Amino acid sequence: MPRAALRKPNPDLDLSKWLKKPEDLPQELSSQTLFGNDQPLEIEVGSGKGLFIQTESQRRPEHNFFGIEIAGKYAAHAAARLARRDRANAMMLAGDAEPLFASRPRSYAQSPSDAGDPASSDGRVVPRIASGSLEAVHVYFPDPWWKKRHRKRRVLSDANIREFSRTLRTGGQLHFWTDVLDYFELTVELIAEIAPEFGVPLPEVQRESTHDLDYHTHFERRSRKFGIPVYRVCYRKRDRS
C-alpha cells in the first residue's frame, strides 16, 4: 500500500530543538545528554509521521522519548508535531537507528579518521547507548523487506535484536506491532532463538479509538481502517542469571 503524501512543513516553525541530525548528537545517548534530566528513556525506531511519539510524550511526561526515523521528510514531519506542541520530553533524529544501537563501530563516520565509536583506554569500543540504560524500545510496523538481498535492512535483524536487548534495563520493554502475519511469526521465533532473556511475548490489547487520530501509530490507523488484523506483542527483559 503506498504511503499518503506528506503536507509541506510550515517554514516558520523552528524545529531545531526537536529535529536532530546524527552529527548534532552527543557521543553518549542518554536522558541526561539528550534532555538534561534522568527520566526513563524510551526509543522508537522508525517513527514515520510521529503519531506515537506525539501522543505518548503527552500521556507520560515523566518519561523521555527519542524517535529515530531514517527518512528525513518523515522525521521532520514528526518533529513538527512535537514543535507545535512545545514538547519538552521528546525529540526526533533524522537518521539510521542501527549505528546508534551498535556496540561495534559503524558508519556514522564522516572520514576514516572519524571512524565510529571511540575506544576506551583498554581498546574496547564504547557503545553510544549504554547497556541496561533504556526503559523501552518501540518498533511499530517495520518494513518486512522480503527479498533476501534486502533482509539486512530489517529493523528487527539479529544484530539489532541483540542490541535492543543489551540496551534495555532488566524489566525494560520491547514493543513490536505489525500487520504482516508471516513477518510477525518469523520475528517472534527469531527473538526466542537469539534473545531468550525476553521470555514469552505478552499480547497487547487493541484499544477502541475515540477519534480519527486516536490510534497508536499512523500505520495502525491505516490497517484498522482497512480491516487488516494487527499483531501486537510486548517483551519484558528478564535477568539472564
Ligand SMILES: C[S@@+](CC[C@H](N)C(=O)[O-])C[C@H]1O[C@@H](n2cnc3c(N)ncnc32)[C@H](O)[C@@H]1O
Ligand atoms: C512502515 S513505516 C511505519 C511507521 C510508523 N512506525 C507507523 O507505524 O506508522 C516504517 C518506518 O521505519 C523507517 N525505518 C526503516 N529502517 C529504519 C532505520 N534503520 N532507522 C530508522 N528508521 C527506519 C522507515 O523510513 C519508515 O518510516
